[in-house]
Amino acid sequence: MRLKGKVTIITGAAGGIGRATVLRFAQEGARVVAADIDQQGAEETARVVPSDYPGPVTAHAVDVSRADGVERLISDTVTRFGRLDVIFSNAAIMRAGSVVDLSESDWDALFAANVKGAFLCGKYGIPAIRRNGGGSFIITASVNSFYAESDIAGYCATKGAVMQLTRAMAIDHGPEGVRVNCICPGWIETAMSQPFLDENPEGREFAGKIAPLGRIGQPEDVADVAVFLASDESRFVTGSAYTVDGGWTAGMTKALALI
Ligand SMILES: NC(=O)c1ccc[n+]([C@@H]2O[C@H](COP(=O)([O-])OP(=O)(O)OC[C@H]3O[C@@H](n4cnc5c(N)ncnc54)[C@H](O)[C@@H]3O)[C@@H](O)[C@H]2O)c1
Numbered sequence: 001m002r003l004k005g006k007v008t009i010i011t012g013a014a015g016g017i018g019r020a021t022v023l024r025f026a027q028e029g030a031r032v033v034a035a036d037i038d039q040q041g042a043e044e045t046a047r048v049v050p051s052d053y054p055g056p057v058t059a060h061a062v063d064v065s066r067a068d069g070v071e072r073l074i075s076d077t078v079t080r081f082g083r084l085d086v087i088f089s090n091a092a093i094m095r096a097g098s099v100v101d102l103s104e105s106d107w108d109a110l111f112a113a114n115v116k117g118a119f120l121c122g123k124y125g126i127p128a129i130r131r132n133g134g135g136s137f138i139i140t141a142s143v144n145s146f147y148a149e150s151d152i153a154g155y156c157a158t159k160g161a162v163m164q165l166t167r168a169m170a171i172d173h174g175p176e177g178v179r180v181n182c183i184c185p186g187w188i189e190t191a192m193s194q195p196f197l198d199e200n201p202e203g204r205e206f207a208g209k210i211a212p213l214g215r216i217g218q219p220e221d222v223a224d225v226a227v228f229l230a231s232d233e234s235r236f237v238t239g240s241a242y243t244v245d246g247g248w249t250a251g252m253t254k255a256l257a258l259i
Contacts, residue, residue: 001054002231004029006135007081009073010045011064011121013093014041016190017140020219021088021226023048028227033077035060036091038211064091064117067124074124084128086230088122090140094157094192099153107154114158115165122169126178134177135176136230139166140222141241143249159184163241170239179238181229186245188217211246 011016019041025047036042041059046059061074062069078084091116095106118139122234126200129135144156145163149188162182169180187193187207197203207216222244228234229242243249 001029001210002233006030006078006085006230007083008086008088008230009033009035009077009084009125010088010090011035011062011117013045016053016192017219017222019045019186021090021223022057023036023068023229024220024227026057029054030058031081033060034058037063037071063111064120067120067137071124074128078128083132085126085132087121087125088138088226089118091117091139094122094152094155097153098151098152100153110158115161118162118165119161124156126173129178130173130176131205137169137180138226139182141166141184143184143186143245144245145231146251148190167239167243174238181237181240181242183222183225184241184243185213185222186217186248188219188222190219205250209248210251211236212250212251213246215227215246217244217246233239237253
């Protein structure tokens, strides 16, 4: 019960890392709002929570790139539970392409979901969190916050932006007791990485080979780090970027040796 009673909003909760985090948070006693643009998926997440988990989970449909929707998500949560302690701003999209190939509308969509979404969760969520004297705000960034990969220029730009947003928010809101950190996953097996893994039959094996820990990541690997960052165990941690990549980016020489 590391999150006992903590009222938490998790965005991007219809699948992948978001769904795994909803499950872990509910298991640890958090009261969770599972939010996603995919309403059916969010409802399915709430349904698959085992009945013996202590935390209640409710689904909420939201487009995180829309101010009215995010404002309603925060106010509905506070009305329902009386407070807000934690936000996990995790929703994002992927669009492939170099800057030459990427359409303007894909660029705008990437920044709307991946960067504006985190901004709006902070804009409307932090005032609610600080009313309790503080809490935790977590953003899902990426190893692409540090390192670029080919053919995903817009996505890399958004993930660099949210890591820097994490730091700026940590500085602004630390004095109010709001801790802000980001998690930087490497390759995690979810719907987002699936197209790449399907296109490249050896992709999963390659992801395992480049990571010193020898396997592709699972959503639960990220969820467990989110539990730590949401819990009081991380009470002196803010402005940090936690890499969850099986050592991939620490072991670049291993990746280079395979090329
Ligand atoms: N899978 C990976 O290898 C990997 C690696 C690094 C970072 N990440 C990051 O992890 C996070 C979770 O992704 P995932 O891998 O679980 O993929 P996913 O596609 O399963 O999850 C993303 C979720 O965000 C939701 N979403 C997208 N746009 C939204 C919007 N405007 N409003 C509300 N919800 C929206 C989607 O419906 C989906 O449920 C993302 O921030 C992603 O960038 C993933």
